[in-house]
Amino acid sequence: MNYTVRDSTPGDCKDIMRLIVDLAEYEKMPNEVKLSHKELEADGFSSNPFFKCLVAEVPEEFKSKEGHTIVGYGFYFFTYCTWKGRVVYLEDLYVMPEFRGKGIGKALMSRIAQIGRAQGCVRMQFTVLDWNKPSLDFYSSQGALNLTAAEGWQLLRFEGEALEKLAQSAN
Amino acid sequence: MANFILRKAEPKDVSDILRLIKELAKYEEMEDQVILTEKELLEDGFGEHPFYHCVVAEVPKEHQSREGHTVVGFAMYYFTYDPWIGKLLYLEDFYVMKEYRGYGMGSEILKKLSHTAVKTRCSSMHFIVAEWNKPSIEFYKRRGASDLSSEEGWRLFKIDKQYLVKMSSEE
Numbered sequence: 001m002n003y004t005v006r007d008s009t010p011g012d013c014k015d016i017m018r019l020i021v022d023l024a025e026y027e028k029m030p031n032e033v034k035l036s037h038k039e040l041e042a043d044g045f046s047s048n049p050f051f052k053c054l055v056a057e058v059p060e061e062f063k064s065k066e067g068h069t070i071v072g073y074g075f076y077f078f079t080y081c082t083w084k085g086r087v088v089y090l091e092d093l094y095v096m097p098e099f100r101g102k103g104i105g106k107a108l109m110s111r112i113a114q115i116g117r118a119q120g121c122v123r124m125q126f127t128v129l130d131w132n133k134p135s136l137d138f139y140s141s142q143g144a145l146n147l148t149a150a151e152g153w154q155l156l157r158f159e160g161e162a163l164e165k166l167a168q169s170a171n
Numbered sequence: 172m173a174n175f176i177l178r179k180a181e182p183k184d185v186s187d188i189l190r191l192i193k194e195l196a197k198y199e200e201m202e203d204q205v206i207l208t209e210k211e212l213l214e215d216g217f218g219e220h221p222f223y224h225c226v227v228a229e230v231p232k233e234h235q236s237r238e239g240h241t242v243v244g245f246a247m248y249y250f251t252y253d254p255w256i257g258k259l260l261y262l263e264d265f266y267v268m269k270e271y272r273g274y275g276m277g278s279e280i281l282k283k284l285s286h287t288a289v290k291t292r293c294s295s296m297h298f299i300v301a302e303w304n305k306p307s308i309e310f311y312k313r314r315g316a317s318d319l320s321s322e323e324g325w326r327l328f329k330i331d332k333q334y335l336v337k338m339s340s341e342e
Contacts, residue, residue: 143334162315
């Protein structure tokens with residue numbers, strides 16, 4: 001079964017949103033998705049995009065049970081490491097269960113690695129949930145290193161009320 | 172000594188920024204990892220499409236450091252994207268020189284950034300902290316930060332250049 005990996009277009013946002021929700025369900029946090037496909041479109045396809053997204057597409061004859069031809073996506077943006085420079089950050093990588101085992105995940109990731117290298121990126125960074133063994137195994141096989149385990153990095157955030165409170169106390 | 176100003180970094184600040192990056196890396200016991208140069212910092216932060224934004228803390232000449240520096244603190248950040256909630260402000264580095272701590276500079280920098288986050292409609296401010304860095308973890312938790320590694324199990328990963336090259340050459 002053949003597939004193509006290509007840059008997404010504004011018209012893909014409904015499909016991307018569908019896959020984002022699928023992935024959130026897999027990560028056991030479906031209620032956390034607050035974004036709409038319209039916001040995704042505005043934030044990703046303006047003159048100053050906040051992210052880039054690749055999609056994996058299959059021909060009509062291989063469409064999914066529900067009739068979808070966009071079956072996977074790789075969501076990324078560029079960040080910065082003060083020690084080494086430009087970094088490509090892989091925010092989401094997902095392939096629908098019925099299309100796994102065909103190299104689509106690897107193809108999406110490879111293409112993003114290629115794009116990162118073309119932009120002078122020194123590494124790719126991403127987070128994985130500690131119980132997600134299939135993904136942990138896949139990334140290890142590609143040469144990924146768990147920095148939380150190896151160097152003790154913890155991911156923190158300020159959001160909602162805590163962020164507002166902190167902002168309001170600024171001069 | 173209590174007066175200082177916070178301002179947007181300018182191209183002329185890159186040598187001070189690099190100096191402070193190296194000091195922070197030393198504190199994190201990883202100073203030999205800093206290979207970034209002033210030239211790259213200049214290109215990446217002050218070119219057409221900046222990879223990062225930077226705020227510096229500056230004291231008047233009469234309060235310059237032992238080595239004669241007036242730029243005594245900095246914070247580097249960029250915008251990232253969470254497909255569930257949209258734009259985020261990512262705090263990459265945040266540091267105040269030892270002799271200038273205890274005057275509220277760190278607090279003011281954090282407040283300024285959270286104000287920027289809210290102003291630019293970011294839902295959250297994210298950052299990582301080394302798990303052994305108890306003073307910093309306490310500083311952030313006192314202000315309402317939550318530790319996503321503990322609470323949700325997120326683990327930070329990286330894939331270094333040699334593996335990116337390998338991945339991008341395999342199709």
